Amino acid sequence: MVERNAKGRVITVALAGQPNVGKSTVFNMLTGLSQHVGNWPGKTIEQRTGIYQYNGTTVHVVDLPGTYSLTANSLEERIARDYIIEERPDVVVVIVDASALERNLYLVAELLSLPIAVVLGLNMTDVAEQQGVRIDPHVLGAALGLPVVPMVASKNQGVRELVETLDRVIRGQATFAPNRPEIRLDHRVVLAELQRLVAGQVPDPYPEDWVALKLLEGDEEVTGMMRERLDGTHWEQAHAILKRHEDAILAVAGGRYEWIGRMVRAAVTRPRAGQVTLTDQVDQVATHPLWGLLLLLGILGLVFWLTYAIGAPLQELLDTYLVQAGAGWVRETLASAPGWLVGLLADGVIAGAGTVITFLPILVIFFAALGLLEDVGYMARAAYVMDRFMHLMGLHGKSFLPLFLGFGCNVPAVMGTRIIDSPRARLLTILVAPLVPCTARMAVVAVLAPLFFGQAAALVSLGLVGLSLVLLAVVGLLLHELVLGGEHVAFIMELPLYHVPNARTVGLSVWQRMVAFLKKAGSIILAVSVVVWALSALPGGDIETSYLAQIGRLLAPVGALMGLGWQMMVALLTSFVAKENTIATLGILYGAGEGGRGLGQALAGVLTPSAALAFLAVQVLFIPCAATVAVVRQETGSWRWTAFSVALLLVVSFTVGIAIYQAARLAGWGV
Amino acid sequence: MLQRLLEAVARGGTHTRSELARELRVSQELLQEMIDDLARRGYLRPMGEGCDERCAACLLHDTCAIGSPGRMWALTEKGLSLTRGTRNRIRSPGERARIRGERRK
Numbered sequence: 001m002v003e004r005n006a007k008g009r010v011i012t013v014a015l016a017g018q019p020n021v022g023k024s025t026v027f028n029m030l031t032g033l034s035q036h037v038g039n040w041p042g043k044t045i046e047q048r049t050g051i052y053q054y055n056g057t058t059v060h061v062v063d064l065p066g067t068y069s070l071t072a073n074s075l076e077e078r079i080a081r082d083y084i085i086e087e088r089p090d091v092v093v094v095i096v097d098a099s100a101l102e103r104n105l106y107l108v109a110e111l112l113s114l115p116i117a118v119v120l121g122l123n124m125t126d127v128a129e130q131q132g133v134r135i136d137p138h139v140l141g142a143a144l145g146l147p148v149v150p151m152v153a154s155k156n157q158g159v160r161e162l163v164e165t166l167d168r169v170i171r172g173q174a175t176f177a178p179n180r181p182e183i184r185l186d187h188r189v190v191l192a193e194l195q196r197l198v199a200g201q202v203p204d205p206y207p208e209d210w211v212a213l214k215l216l217e218g219d220e221e222v223t224g225m226m227r228e229r230l231d232g233t234h235w236e237q238a239h240a241i242l243k244r245h246e247d248a249i250l251a252v253a254g255g256r257y258e259w260i261g262r263m264v265r266a267a268v269t270r271p272r273a274g275q276v277t278l279t280d281q282v283d284q285v286a287t288h289p290l291w292g293l294l295l296l297l298g299i300l301g302l303v304f305w306l307t308y309a310i311g312a313p314l315q316e317l318l319d320t321y322l323v324q325a326g327a328g329w330v331r332e333t334l335a336s337a338p339g340w341l342v343g344l345l346a347d348g349v350i351a352g353a354g355t356v357i358t359f360l361p362i363l364v365i366f367f368a369a370l371g372l373l374e375d376v377g378y379m380a381r382a383a384y385v386m387d388r389f390m391h392l393m394g395l396h397g398k399s400f401l402p403l404f405l406g407f408g409c410n411v412p413a414v415m416g417t418r419i420i421d422s423p424r425a426r427l428l429t430i431l432v433a434p435l436v437p438c439t440a441r442m443a444v445v446a447v448l449a450p451l452f453f454g455q456a457a458a459l460v461s462l463g464l465v466g467l468s469l470v471l472l473a474v475v476g477l478l479l480h481e482l483v484l485g486g487e488h489v490a491f492i493m494e495l496p497l498y499h500v501p502n503a504r505t506v507g508l509s510v511w512q513r514m515v516a517f518l519k520k521a522g523s524i525i526l527a528v529s530v531v532v533w534a535l536s537a538l539p540g541g542d543i544e545t546s547y548l549a550q551i552g553r554l555l556a557p558v559g560a561l562m563g564l565g566w567q568m569m570v571a572l573l574t575s576f577v578a579k580e581n582t583i584a585t586l587g588i589l590y591g592a593g594e595g596g597r598g599l600g601q602a603l604a605g606v607l608t609p610s611a612a613l614a615f616l617a618v619q620v621l622f623i624p625c626a627a628t629v630a631v632v633r634q635e636t637g638s639w640r641w642t643a644f645s646v647a648l649l650l651v652v653s654f655t656v657g658i659a660i661y662q663a664a665r666l667a668g669w670g671v
Numbered sequence: 672m673l674q675r676l677l678e679a680v681a682r683g684g685t686h687t688r689s690e691l692a693r694e695l696r697v698s699q700e701l702l703q704e705m706i707d708d709l710a711r712r713g714y715l716r717p718m719g720e721g722c723d724e725r726c727a728a729c730l731l732h733d734t735c736a737i738g739s740p741g742r743m744w745a746l747t748e749k750g751l752s753l754t755r756g757t758r759n760r761i762r763s764p765g766e767r768a769r770i771r772g773e774r775r776k
């Protein structure tokens with residue numbers, strides 16, 4: 001305490017603060033060369049003490065170890081709090097990092113529950129300024145009820161003001177009326193009860209109120225101490241209270257955060273940097289439950305529209321100059337070769353795999369748009385908005401993440417269900433995962449929709465995505481009600497800042513997807529094209545009596561309900577091997593015909609709009625590709641469930657297809 | 672404040688930091704402090720970046736369509752039990768039925 005010796009008063013000041021906030025820098029500035037370096041009694045942690053004189057006062061300064069709080073979590077924290085409680089310095093100067101005020105104020109909140117004078121050294125104001133954080137020291141001081149000294153200790157700024165402030169404090173000339181954090185009302189009663197129980201029992205230097213608070217916080221050291229000090233009945237009562245309020249720490253710490261929030265709201269302004277402001281503003285809309293969903297749909301629609309507006313004419317060009325011209329050239333050059341060879345090359349390879357390749361421009365644009373959205377940071381928002389939507393539908397939880405992966409590819413979606421702990425929930429998520437329209441299916445839609453629907457293609461595509469999502473939500477809702485009900489999942493997610501897309505990143509993602517696509521075109525799709533062509537040419541060379549037709553006619557009765565001929569059913573069937581095969585098969589059956597008409601015109605000749613719509617819907621909802629079915633088998637470990645999954649999707653897709661076609665017919669549309 | 676944060680999270684589904692900060696009227700920095708605090712005390716569980724840790728084993732992890740959301744935290748059983756019954760948490764009809772069933776037992 002303040003003493004007087006011959007020369008004048010002698011006081012002790014302790015420097016407290018979180019690690020790396022500049023305590024030692026302040027210490028050095030205050031004490032200069034008159035320092036003593038030793039160890040804390042019995043500890044290996046360095047203790048530095050020093051002296052300065054000011055205005056007739058000798059000030060002993062102690063540099064305390066850096067601590068985040070005053071719980072006895074670590075040696076440093078114990079040293080700091082024991083020193084403050086046992087040695088009772090006249091003033092504690094708490095140094096805080098102004099650029100991380102929220103974090104630093106926690107320690108201040110804890111210090112204020114001790115009966116000591118506190119001065120706040122608001123250090124690193126240069127860093128805060130650099131980051132655009134503005135703190136008004138006067139307002140902060142008024143809010144805290146403490147003297148606040150802004151400083152840049154490393155540049156010796158504010159150190160003199162600190163010394164003056166300390167002088168005023170010890171002379172009782174500075175206001176010290178701290179505004180202390182409070183705990184929630186219900187726990188205040190509990191605290192009062194504890195205070196009553198420990199009253200008169202607390203060993204000497206410890207303040208009673210502080211001990212009661214630390215008991216409530218569950219502080220081990222204080223609890224141990226009081227267990228020894230209190231007599232049996234008092235301890236049992238206290239123990240019973242603590243047992244009942246095990247989570248009281250949340251009320252205590254929560255009160256401190258509440259207090260920090262008030263201080264920060266009063267004194268801190270963060271004119272946010274451009275990127276952060278922009279992100280916040282855009283997210284007001286982009287993550288809004290309603291606007292966010294509409295925006296998502298709008299963006300998807302725009303992506304489709306762009307894809308079609310630019311890609312479709314390019315596809316037609318390629319079709320004319322690559323497929324039609326190529327097939328014609330093969331027929332001319334190989335006029336003398338055996339007929340089957342010409343057929344294989346012109347009608348099988350070129351019309352099949354070749355047609356698929358003409359869709360490269362459409363896919364490049366589609367993938368580029370997706371890559372762009374991903375790189376800008378929008379995809380995480382899309383995930384978030386979809387999650388909200390599903391949550392509103394009653395479906396939420398861990399099944400969401402794997403389902404979202406399904407938009408890329410159903411294979412990782414099925415594998416991603418591994419994060420679901422409950423086996424039943426996992427199984428059902430696997431079963432619905434193929435309802436998510438993957439990029440390959442969307443690519444097929446992207447190709448076929450403009451052939452069928454021209455100007456309205458973007459709208460139709462969007463509708464198909466919407467349809468899948470609604471179905472997914474309906475099935476998901478059933479799933480949630482029947483199986484997932486008990487599982488409660490909640491997440492906090494940090495959304496990345498939006499940023500200017502990087503051409504290289506986007507280019508790379510397009511490139512990777514293109515390579516994967518071309519590899520498929522050169523292998524699976526080529527092979528299937530050859531097989532389909534062979535089946536269409538054997539045994540007699542006439543398609544109508546071919547093996548392919550025979551297979552297709554087996555499915556024709558179902559097809560008839562949707563206005564689809566056997567050719568379309570075969571095209572669907574080949575999509576099982578890989579989704580893109582639908583296009584290849586249609587190319588073989590309808591494209592590169594002798595007449596040299598494009599695939600689009602040929603299809604328009606055989607399909608009514610309502611049948612085309614039904615076809616696209618079935619295509620989107622049909623059994624997933626073989627790769628997905630294989631992982632379904634792998635992940636469920638059961639052929640029965642795999643078969644069930646396939647059957648489920650067959651039923652769902654055909655039901656929807658038939659419903660669309662029949663409804664359209666009843667309405668008299670597109671027949 | 673911490674209790675209110677937990678209750679907001681426990682309503683279920685995914686929450687963003689900015690949404691929660693706005694709801695609790697605190698700065699995003701303070702919200703992050705509270706999240707870290709709750710995670711230290713075991714009421715929230717930090718998950719790996721992007722998808723769950725187990726996702727990392729996935730072959731297609733690199734071309735994952737979800738992009739890269741930042742860090743995620745999941746509410747733990749401990750966090751959930753603290754909020755249970757304190758507020759009218761949104762429940763699905765199935766969940767409510769299950770709870771009624773449990774009460775009857």
Ligand SMILES: Nc1nc2c(ncn2[C@@H]2O[C@H](COP(=O)(O)OP(=O)(O)OP(=O)(O)O)[C@@H](O)[C@H]2O)c(=O)[nH]1
Pocket residue numbers: 017018019020021022023024025026065066067123124125126127151152153154155
């Ligand atoms: N920009 C800036 N840097 C500072 C300021 N004050 C201190 N520093 C720097 O921050 C770093 C840490 O300072 P220290 O004084 O060692 O911090 P400390 O609080 O003693 O750290 P611990 O003892 O580890 O808890 C040093 O590199 C200082 O030069 C300041 O006001 N502005």
Ligand SMILES: [Mg+2]
Pocket residue numbers: 023024025063
């Ligand atoms: Mg130091």
